Amino acid sequence: MGLVQKDAFRTTVISYVGILIGYLNKGVLFLIILSTAQIGLINLIISIGTLFAQLANFGTVYVTWKFFPFLKNEEKRHHGFLPFVLLIVGTGIVLYSGLYILFRDQIQQGYIEKSPMFLDYYYWILPIGISYAFFIVLETYLRSLYKNIIAVFAYEVVLRLALTVILVLKWLDLISFELFVGLHSLLYIIPTMILVFYLGRINEFHLRVSTIQIPKRFKKIIFYFSSFSYINTLGGVWVSSLDVLMIAQFVGLKGAGIFATVVFLAGVLQVPFKSILRVSAPMVSDYWKHREMDKMKELYTKVSSVSLVIGLSMFLLCWVNIDFLFSFIKSEFREGIWVFFFIMIGRLVDMYFGINGSIFSTSKKYRYDIFFTVSLIIGVYLLNYWLIPIWGIVGAAISTSIALIVYNVGRLLFVWIAYKLHPFHRNQFVIIGLFVIAMMAGHFTQGLINNKWIQFLFESTLAIVLFFVPIYLLSLEKETVNYIKKGMAFVRSKFRRN
Known part of the structure; x- marks a missing residue:
């Protein structure tokens, strides 16, 4: 867990720097400079672009996690693994770009009534989708080399700083909204190019097709695996993208703008979990390779326990x-309060079950994961189709939460039955009990003080006393407590020096 803690801490720090910049952009500048409909348009373009990238990716994320440890060999340039997966993704990009252009009229038909503005910016999807598709490949490749920092910095910090620049240009009326949309889409090329230069610098950017020395039999196994993992890769992004796509269709760009902004703010709470997952997922593949099931179980429990404390707190x-x-x-964004609540319920379950997805998708029984992913996609679509017309953007949040809970519970039970692996520890249930008590106390003390700043300080202090303090004093989650102690010792050492 030492490597996980060290890299997770670094990526978390960088991610939170990015989050601060992102909050400045989406939580402040977007709301000042753009209308709610324009915010919805930007997020719709991002959602479709992200979905395009995952479609074009052809499942190479899980392919890299599962098979790269077997092909890793610096002297042989990893048997040409990078150009091999880049060829796969390049093929996907050409295919889906053609389909996106060919079926333009059919796609636009769904947005003519509620989101007609989208039609004028249809093709700005492609720069985002193509750039992000290549970024995913290079980022996953670097993660397999246990080099996580540069990709996080490029995407979370550099990209958002570049967005800040063009937002300021729009604020000063130096560029039109039309030019802003175009520049916004082109910005996604920047993180990809940073990874290209970095891979070149560490002598890992091998593109020559002649270096591909993967045996034909092994290629067949890879293609067979990718055909299943392809659908699984789409599960998570489909959930996040489908909400915005369907809200834009049924409610309009204004609703999509509110929903996407609230989801972004809720995403802040998942940053530490994503940092932990980014580091621990490649370790799962190594444990499968060496059949180290005890280490797998230990990592599974620790990641879930830490993620539970982080998520609940x-x-x-x-x-x-x-x-x-x-x-x-x-x-007008107050409509998003209950969106935040229901989205977070689903994400808390997702965080609690930790790396069950990584364990499942890189195991020998990966084929069965397709049933859970297809069920997730169909479930989100049907629930959205039913609930969005009734409750609008809150209906989308409810449907996503229900689908995520069922999806995660199903995968958890399968991994538990198949491999006797589960993340549960008795202290976790005590932590959940403390959370419920703190939430109830917070509910009954709402509006107790007229001054909102004092009320904020009171509620925060109450939450810390009822939730954090017992966890620390009773060492209910040892990894978190040890981490806090190390942080406090570091701070004390700095003061002593001064």
Whole structure:
């Protein structure tokens, strides 16, 4: 867990720097400079572009995690693994670009009534989709080399700083909204180029097709695996993209703007979990390779326990202060309060079950994961189709939460039955109990103080006393407690030097 902690901490710090910049962009500048419909348009373009990238990716993410450890060999340039997967993705990009252009009229038909503005910016999907498709490949390749920092920095910090620049240009009326949309889409090339230069610098950017020395029999296994993992790769991105796509169709760009902004703010709470997952997922493949099931179980439990504490604590602090937090943005965004609640319920379950997806998708029984992923996609679509017309953007949040819970519970049970692996520890249930008590206390003390700043401090202190303090004093989650102690010791050492 030492490597996980070290890299996860670094990526978390970088991610939160990116989050601060992202909050400045989407939580402040977007709301000041753009209309809610324009915000919805930008997020619709991003959602479709992200979906395009995952479609074009052809499942190479899980292919890299599962098979790269077997082909890793610096002297043989890893048997040409990088140019091999880049060829696969390049083929996917050509295929889906053609389909996107060919079926333009059919795709646009779904947005003519509620989101007609999208039709004028249809082709700006492609720069985002193509750039992000290549970025995913290079990022996953670097993760397999246990080099996580540069990709996080490029995407979370550099890209968002570049967005800040063009937002300021739009604010000063130096560029039109039309030019802003175009520049926004072209910005996604920057992180990809940073990874290209970095791979070249560390002598890992091998593109010559002649270096591909993967045996034909092994290629067949890879293609067979990718045909299953391809659908699984789409599961997560389909959930996040489908909501915005269907809200734009049924409600309009304004609703899509509110929903996407709230989802972005909720995404802040998942940053530490994603950092842990980014580091631990490649380790799962190594454990499968060496059949180290004890280490796998230990990692599974620790990641789930740490993620549970992180997820519950951040959700608790936000929810008891939700009115305070939403008081700083436009009043029309208050509709998103319950979007935040239901989205976070689903994501908390996703965080709690930790790396079960990585364990499942890189195991010998990976074929069965397709049933869970297809069920997730169909479930989100049908629930959205039913609930969005009834409850609007809140209906989309409810459907996503229900689908994520069922999906994660199903995968958890399968891994538990098949491999006798589960993430549960008795202390976790005590932690959940403390969370419930703190939430109830926060509910009954709402509006107790007229001054919103004092109320905010009171609610936050109450949450810390009822939730954090017992966890620390009773060492209910040892990894988190040890991490806090190390941080406190570091701070004390700095003060002593001064």
